[in-house]
Amino acid sequence: MKPSPGTRRVLLPAAVFLAVNAAATLLDLWPSLWWLLAAANFIIVVAAAEAVSAFVPGRHALLYRRSLALIFPLLLILGWELLVGAEILNPDWFPPPSRIAAGLWEMLTRYDEFTRSSLFGRPWLLPRAILGRGSESPGELLAESHLYATLFRVILGFFIGSVPGVILGMVMGISRTVRTMIDATLSAFYVLPKIAIFPIMMLVFPDPFGEGPKVAVVAVSVFFLVAINTMVGVRDIEGVYLEAGHNYGARGWKLFRHVIFPGALPMIFGGLRLALGTALIVIIAVEFVRAKTGVGFLTFYYWEILAPEKMYAGLVVVMALGVLLTAALKWVERLVMPWRREARRSNGKNRVVTD
Numbered sequence: 001m002k003p004s005p006g007t008r009r010v011l012l013p014a015a016v017f018l019a020v021n022a023a024a025t026l027l028d029l030w031p032s033l034w035w036l037l038a039a040a041n042f043i044i045v046v047a048a049a050e051a052v053s054a055f056v057p058g059r060h061a062l063l064y065r066r067s068l069a070l071i072f073p074l075l076l077i078l079g080w081e082l083l084v085g086a087e088i089l090n091p092d093w094f095p096p097p098s099r100i101a102a103g104l105w106e107m108l109t110r111y112d113e114f115t116r117s118s119l120f121g122r123p124w125l126l127p128r129a130i131l132g133r134g135s136e137s138p139g140e141l142l143a144e145s146h147l148y149a150t151l152f153r154v155i156l157g158f159f160i161g162s163v164p165g166v167i168l169g170m171v172m173g174i175s176r177t178v179r180t181m182i183d184a185t186l187s188a189f190y191v192l193p194k195i196a197i198f199p200i201m202m203l204v205f206p207d208p209f210g211e212g213p214k215v216a217v218v219a220v221s222v223f224f225l226v227a228i229n230t231m232v233g234v235r236d237i238e239g240v241y242l243e244a245g246h247n248y249g250a251r252g253w254k255l256f257r258h259v260i261f262p263g264a265l266p267m268i269f270g271g272l273r274l275a276l277g278t279a280l281i282v283i284i285a286v287e288f289v290r291a292k293t294g295v296g297f298l299t300f301y302y303w304e305i306l307a308p309e310k311m312y313a314g315l316v317v318v319m320a321l322g323v324l325l326t327a328a329l330k331w332v333e334r335l336v337m338p339w340r341r342e343a344r345r346s347n348g349k350n351r352v353v354t355d
Contacts, residue, residue, distance in 0.1 A: 161219035190228065
């Protein structure tokens with residue numbers, strides 16, 4: 001029985017994948033051309049995924065896309081492990097994911113008695129400390145956690161920078177005069193490398209080595225991104241929405257509350273997401289150069305003592321923080337803008353019906 005054209009579209013990438021990798025292995029091409037062969041494998045996998053997507057029913061399309069998002073990083077990890085196992089990559093500088101996972105587990109579970117710190121600290125002692133039954137106070141226990149130090153700096157700096165950023169962006173978006181006065185100055189300060197502001201913050205605060213300069217540089221980095229995105233969101237609201245608000249009697253505060261602010265929210269949250277990622281990047285860089293606690297400090301410390309598997313594990317923690325913080329912000333976005341959730345749900349139903 002002759003296979004259908006759709007089946008052939010799926011089988012062809014699989015056959016090419018097997019042929020390419022078998023030929024590369026037999027001819028011993030992997031050591032010299034591994035990067036080219038990896039790119040070819042990626043293209044073949046993409047072609048196979050595209051072919052398979054044609055057979056996925058519309059009601060399962062979302063599940064299929066989420067599966068691809070999960071499978072691809074797993075394939076990258078497997079490829080990395082195989083390249084190190086074949087001695088194509090140097091395990092001293094690119095340790096395999098299995099060693100990185102072991103280093104991450106040690107970071108998660110081991111408490112360093114010498115530095116009296118660890119990635120998580122000792123959270124199991126917090127209930128006793130809160131009740132006043134422990135030898136350490138809650139503050140002392142939290143100070144032992146590198147993860148807590150980074151989260152504290154990021155979240156506090158994010159809120160301190162985002163609130164005035166939204167307010168100034170709103171004012172600039174509504175008032176052309178204010179926008180004309182401040183826009184050029186804001187753009188000039190925005191292009192400064194955020195890490196370059198840190199020495200200035202150290203001069204401003206009484207304790208240059210305390211938490212103040214670290215939180216302040218995060219807040220400054222967040223402020224510019226949020227202010228610019230908010231201004232653009234307010235400025236680019238469709239005139240028809242403002243006219244509709246006027247026709248329904250909305251003026252002043254009512255117009256702002258029911259038309260301007262909701263209309264600018266998508267751009268505001270877009271700016272908040274960019275600012276959150278920037279805040280994490282900036283604080284990790286600051287912790288590299290001027291901190292004794294934090295995930296950035298821990299990562300740089302393991303680089304200094306030549307423990308690359310734990311250095312990579314620190315980078316994994318940073319990526320996990322970025323994913324979790326972004327997911328939390330998306331959750332807030334769905335709460336604040338329920339109408340977008342309903343619109344996506346309606347569009348999804350329409351796509352299923354169309355399919």
